[in-house]
Amino acid sequence: MGKNIKRIGVLTSGGDAPGMNAALRAVVRACKYYQIESIGIRQGYEGLINNDMIELGPRSVKNIINQGGTILKTARSTEFRTPEGRKKAYEHLQKNNLDALVVIGGDGSFTGANIFHKEYNVPFIGIPGTIDNDIFGTDFTIGYDTALNTVVEAVDKLRDTATSHDRVFFVEVMGRDAGFIALNSGIASGAQDILIPEQRDSVEDLCDSLERSEESGKKSSIVIIAEGEQLGGVYEIAKQVKARHQEYDIRVTVLGHIQRGGSPTCHDRVLASRLGIAAVEGLLEGKTNLMAGIRSNKIVFTPIDEAIIKHNEIDTELIKVANILAI
Numbered sequence: 001m002g003k004n005i006k007r008i009g010v011l012t013s014g015g016d017a018p019g020m021n022a023a024l025r026a027v028v029r030a031c032k033y034y035q036i037e038s039i040g041i042r043q044g045y046e047g048l049i050n051n052d053m054i055e056l057g058p059r060s061v062k063n064i065i066n067q068g069g070t071i072l073k074t075a076r077s078t079e080f081r082t083p084e085g086r087k088k089a090y091e092h093l094q095k096n097n098l099d100a101l102v103v104i105g106g107d108g109s110f111t112g113a114n115i116f117h118k119e120y121n122v123p124f125i126g127i128p129g130t131i132d133n134d135i136f137g138t139d140f141t142i143g144y145d146t147a148l149n150t151v152v153e154a155v156d157k158l159r160d161t162a163t164s165h166d167r168v169f170f171v172e173v174m175g176r177d178a179g180f181i182a183l184n185s186g187i188a189s190g191a192q193d194i195l196i197p198e199q200r201d202s203v204e205d206l207c208d209s210l211e212r213s214e215e216s217g218k219k220s221s222i223v224i225i226a227e228g229e230q231l232g233g234v235y236e237i238a239k240q241v242k243a244r245h246q247e248y249d250i251r252v253t254v255l256g257h258i259q260r261g262g263s264p265t266c267h268d269r270v271l272a273s274r275l276g277i278a279a280v281e282g283l284l285e286g287k288t289n290l291m292a293g294i295r296s297n298k299i300v301f302t303p304i305d306e307a308i309i310k311h312n313e314i315d316t317e318l319i320k321v322a323n324i325l326a327i
């Protein structure tokens with residue numbers, strides 16, 4: 001076993017994501033399997049700063065594989081962004097004899113862990129947990145598949161009412177700076193147009209698309225807009241379309257945090273289970289400053305700097321698919 005790791009601290013940080021519990025369960029059970037101890041840190045980095053931790057064993061994580069959210073709770077900790085906050089965190093880490101950390105979170109959480117490592121040399125491995133799927137080094141982040149399915153289910157319902165009233169629906173989905181949720185849910189829910197931050201869009205193009213839809217005989221349309229869209233917010237975009245087409249009966253729906261909850265899909269549970277075990281095994285092999293991810297269905301470790309700085313490109317084939325099917 002590498003680096004004398006006997007006690008691992010595990011935390012969930014940043015925005016919660018369905019499947020974080022499944023990842024926690026896998027970390028705790030892998031620790032037991034490899035005969036080391038696992039300690040749960042509550043509320044992300046806040047728990048390190050406030051010494052809020054709990055010993056975990058295989059039975060402490062029973063009945064959570066199917067639960068959304070995170071039983072450890074999560075936080076966006078402003079104090080951890082300060083050297084003083086991280087000093088307190090390190091003191092409590094030492095007090096609890098933690099030899100390494102598993103950080104389940106997004107790019108922000110990894111940035112924090114990286115800075116902490118540079119200052120105090122604490123080994124850590126990150127597990128990508130965010131619905132946004134915006135992390136380089138993995139084909140999928142934990143929670144993304146569940147969020148996609150939630151969006152598709154919701155848009156299917158909107159389609160029923162859109163069709164009944166011959167309306168145009170503008171639906172805003174999450175994705176702070178990324179269009180993965182929008183693009184994939186848009187294809188799966190049969191959207192007429194999909195607006196994502198990675199692409200240059202214009203209200204003119206959007207109107208063209210809606211006009212084409214009318215000309216081809218469609219009586220109602222759904223437009224999916226990522227919250228990070230550069231053109232502006234969904235209400236503003238809807239207003240601009242209405243100004244050009246007063247005859248359109250437009251409605252706006254912001255799906256919001258409903259996308260962050262719910263029981264994780266099979267895909268997210270399996271992904272989380274694999275990554276949780278990989279993170280523990282990585283630490284025991286002496287690995288650090290890496291993110292465990294999955295690419296082409298194989299576990300891969302990516303340097304954390306790369307995971308933070310690089311970005312997954314939007315697949316242009318998917319954009320083509322969306323365009324062809326909107327005919």
Ligand SMILES: Nc1ncnc2c1ncn2[C@@H]1O[C@H](COP(=O)(O)OP(=O)(O)O)[C@@H](O)[C@H]1O
Pocket residue numbers: 013014015045075076077078079080081082105106107108109110111112113115130
């Ligand atoms: N530059 C930073 N320095 C120290 N800690 C950071 C930094 N960026 C993020 N963090 C920590 O990670 C937490 C989670 O980051 P956030 O961006 O909110 O979510 P996510 O990890 O989901 O991207 C922050 O609340 C903060 O405690």
Ligand SMILES: O=P(O)(O)OC[C@H]1O[C@](O)(COP(=O)(O)O)[C@@H](O)[C@@H]1O
Pocket residue numbers: 014015016106107129130131132174175176227260
């Ligand atoms: O939960 P909050 O603080 O309202 O933040 C909302 C943001 O969190 C997300 O749901 C997930 O982002 P992170 O996983 O990076 O935290 C984004 O899609 C959204 O922009």
Ligand SMILES: [Mg+2]
Pocket residue numbers: 014106107108130
């Ligand atoms: Mg983030």
